[in-house]
Amino acid sequence: NAGVTQTPKFQVLKTGQSMTLQCAQDMNHNSMYWYRQDPGMGLRLIYYSASEGTTDKGEVPNGYNVSRLNKREFSLRLESAAPSQTSVYFCASSPTRGYGLFFGSGTQLSVL
């Protein structure tokens, strides 16, 4: 039972570089989410996908794009990384939107 799997666990980028964070869940959940966690800020929603084929912006979407590749996979892309995007990123999934979220173990991203 893997649950929610995120890759990579750690990443260092230079300003302007691009990268994609991968997320996959094996619980047959409909909804998936990307959060960022910063000290004192709690968890802030970047993007979510209520169901396969749909994506919507969350609280802090600027500088990010997402793709719901299929029901299992939801990726987050940084097209041109900025130091302000240094954070810990969490992917989560839930059976229905907003209820019973299961989180992955996170990706620690540093942008220099």
Place this chain on the structure above:
Amino acid sequence: QQQVKQSPQSLIVQKGGISIINCAYENTAFDYFPWYQQFPGKGPALLIAIRPDVSEKKEGRFTISFNKSAKQFSLHIMDSQPGDSATYFCAASGFQKLVFGTGTRLLVSP
């Protein structure tokens, strides 16, 4: 605006003591109030949750108290243990949205 305010930001409790974390919400449409526990280097994990039709829910040493009229809810950890040292997040869900508090870092001293 849909917000959840959490306090305190940090908390130190002696082993065996009671840890209390408070949250307040604004939107009366919220209908699900979970608490998440997060250990360093790990993702948040659902700890316990309550619906607004009950005033209290207990699971082992963890209890949620819910005051609908005051729009407040709290987490009580009885007989706190060093292994409970973690960051705790309250949240509120409604209109298909989940809003998190800013977190409380709990340290239980031996």
